[in-house]
Amino acid sequence: MATKEEIITMARTAIEEYDDEMAEEAAAEALAAGIDPIEVIEEGFTVAMNAAGEKFEAGELFLPHLIAASEAMTAGINVLTPAIEAAGEKTESIGTVALGTIEGDIHSIGKDIVATMLKIAGFKINDLGRDVAIASYIEAAKDADVVASSALMTTTMVLQIQIEEQLKEAGLRDSVKTMVGGAPVTQDWADKIGADIYAENANDAVVKLKALFA
Known part of the structure; x- marks a missing residue:
């Protein structure tokens, strides 16, 4: 073997x-x-x-x-x-997470892994898919506790700023938490744009979201 x-x-x-x-x-x-x-x-x-x-x-x-x-x-x-x-253990839903890969980015693997791990951990998942328009994140935020976006490229990563800004414009920013991740994304980037959580990988996403809802 x-x-x-x-x-x-x-x-x-x-x-x-x-x-x-x-x-x-x-x-x-x-x-x-x-x-x-x-x-x-x-x-x-x-x-x-x-x-x-x-x-x-x-x-x-x-x-x-x-x-x-x-x-x-x-x-x-x-x-x-x-x-x-x-x-995984089937448990009552801890919270609802709307997640997707940012507009212009066709990469979905990382997002899919996070979705699977969060489901196992007890979260309800609204999977928005890949190449997700900013407006779709904002609409999904109305029925979510967390809005999460993944980006594989620096050229698409910058659009994560738009999620933060448009959530504020829609009057929704105070009612949801935001999480960002993806290969080029860092804690510094999350801090810079005002995201609540930076997830380095799927396990990190689970740990930080469970701590958020503890």
Whole structure:
């Protein structure tokens, strides 16, 4: 049986080579070996996907490459998701989170992982999808406790400012919390735009939101 390091390396390679079958194999081997699925996602798939995002921004990869990498990651995560959900406990809803990938950004994997983890943790999720218009976040805020936006690129990250500003204009900012995340996003950026929470990854999102509602 492959070691944990070998399986995580296979997961990264699957994304780098846009290989759906390899991603599924890495996920299946991880489950067979008793490796934490979240660890495989964050140390394997996500690391390689973030690298692909950086190469895309640098002009070293093009949109079809990014989509192919996302599809490979989705294939792997689909194998892991049942195990992740089975490990969760069904509880009463802690709160409602509306989340999506920001307008102009087709990346949805990170957002999908956060959504899955938050569901397991007991949150009700309104998944807005990817390439989400700012107006859609504002509309969703009317029925949510938290509005969360993910951005893969610095060019789309700047639109997270618009969520903050338009929530204020709509008179909704004081009634919801905002959370931002994504590869180029940092705590400094969250502080700069006035977001309530910066989530480095899915586990971080769960910990910080649970603390918020404690």
